[in-house]
Amino acid sequence: MARPLLLVVALRVETQGLLEAAGARLLFTGAGKVNAAYALTRELAEFRAGGEAPLVVNVGTAGSRTYPAGSLVACRRFAQRDMDVTGLGFPLGITPFEEDVPAELEFPQLFQHLPHGVCGTGDRFEAHSSALAWDLIDMEAYALAKVCFLEQVPFACVKYVTDGADGGAATDWQANLTAAAREFVRIYQWLESQRPPP
Numbered sequence: 001m002a003r004p005l006l007l008v009v010a011l012r013v014e015t016q017g018l019l020e021a022a023g024a025r026l027l028f029t030g031a032g033k034v035n036a037a038y039a040l041t042r043e044l045a046e047f048r049a050g051g052e053a054p055l056v057v058n059v060g061t062a063g064s065r066t067y068p069a070g071s072l073v074a075c076r077r078f079a080q081r082d083m084d085v086t087g088l089g090f091p092l093g094i095t096p097f098e099e100d101v102p103a104e105l106e107f108p109q110l111f112q113h114l115p116h117g118v119c120g121t122g123d124r125f126e127a128h129s130s131a132l133a134w135d136l137i138d139m140e141a142y143a144l145a146k147v148c149f150l151e152q153v154p155f156a157c158v159k160y161v162t163d164g165a166d167g168g169a170a171t172d173w174q175a176n177l178t179a180a181a182r183e184f185v186r187i188y189q190w191l192e193s194q195r196p197p198p
Helices: 018-022 033-050 141-151 169-175 177-194
Strands: 005-009 026-028 055-063 072-080 104-106 116-121 136-138 155-163
Touching (some): 005 033, 005 177, 018 177, 033 141, 055 141, 055 169, 055 177, 072 141, 104 141, 116 141, 116 155, 136 155, 155 169, 155 177, 169 177
Parallel strands (some): 005 026, 055 155, 072 116, 116 136
Antiparallel strands (some): 055 136, 072 104, 072 155
């Protein structure tokens, strides 16, 4: 029997009501790493109380200077871009001291038909930085990936590039939300087509 499928999205505006209409089981977390981690941890606890943990798939929007707006990119490697303890001698992205978690989390490839990129997650909508060390940037994926890593739950992620993480990011993000939602429906339909029959 196939695992249940849970699509995790930060904001309702990112689905434009289209994933709901398609019948997807959705978890909306709210923006940022804390909201994402809390919402998913709570949802996984409820799943486990009733049976098997789901396949968690994060779909959402992202900025990129590697891929142009309109690109659909699978992410299987994740970094925390605003964990900065370099003042104590730790590399950027490392959570120091009592944690035995890799700086970059990696998951098996699920979306072989899509280009792949490394996603850097931080609690900032990026519109001004002159240089980025990651292919895509968002505000939730690393937190979701870390919860799944720690809870040993399968995880996958697809991002729709809405903007160039530059001065026009806010306007571009809003302008591309409907196109992003349409692509998320296609991803959901593809995932359902890959699942074995009940």
